[in-house]
Amino acid sequence: MAAGSGVPARYDLPEIDAFTRPYWDAAADGRLLLRRCGACGRAHHYPREFCPHCWSEAVTWERASGRATLYTWSVVHRNDLPPFGARTPYVAAVVDLEEGPRMMTEVVECGEGDLRVGMALEVAFRAEGEGEGEARVEEGVAVPVFRPRSSS
Numbered sequence: 001m002a003a004g005s006g007v008p009a010r011y012d013l014p015e016i017d018a019f020t021r022p023y024w025d026a027a028a029d030g031r032l033l034l035r036r037c038g039a040c041g042r043a044h045h046y047p048r049e050f051c052p053h054c055w056s057e058a059v060t061w062e063r064a065s066g067r068a069t070l071y072t073w074s075v076v077h078r079n080d081l082p083p084f085g086a087r088t089p090y091v092a093a094v095v096d097l098e099e100g101p102r103m104m105t106e107v108v109e110c111g112e113g114d115l116r117v118g119m120a121l122e123v124a125f126r127a128e129g130e131g132e133g134e135a136r137v138e139e140g141v142a143v144p145v146f147r148p149r150s151s152s
Helices: 021-028
Strands: 033-037 059-063 067-076 090-097 102-107 120-127 142-148
Touching: 021 033, 021 059, 021 142, 067 102
Parallel strands: 102 142
Antiparallel strands: 033 059, 067 090, 067 120, 090 102, 120 142
16 A cells, blocks of 8 residues: 555556656657667667766657567566556566667567567557556556557
8 A cells, every 4th residue: 555545556657757757748648758879879768867888968868669579578477566466467578679779568469379579569558547447648647568560
């Protein structure tokens, strides 16, 4: 339970601060952002205030294509942290973004027997809420997940 609230703690909602606000605002608008270094030119994810490759602070936000390939995954059948237990089974995954960085995420809209290393994926966004069915997109909480890329 969240301290003093009588409401179970949530382990799936981000702690949004001034630095990460652009990322979460873009996600709420259906856009995936990453950071690109102006010194070495490499993109990275998760968002940091410096480049993890060359340590430059000359990094800026950039819109990602939303395209990725599946690198690895695990099907989670049990998770006792709220609200994950209600979502089991789900596919925890690592994807390679088209721009280069790897990203931890979830694969949705795909049966576990259809998962393949290297399969083409596209970003989708899941609105998160305080309870089942209560979307909080208006508050800027949408989490990027990936689904099989449509053939169109």
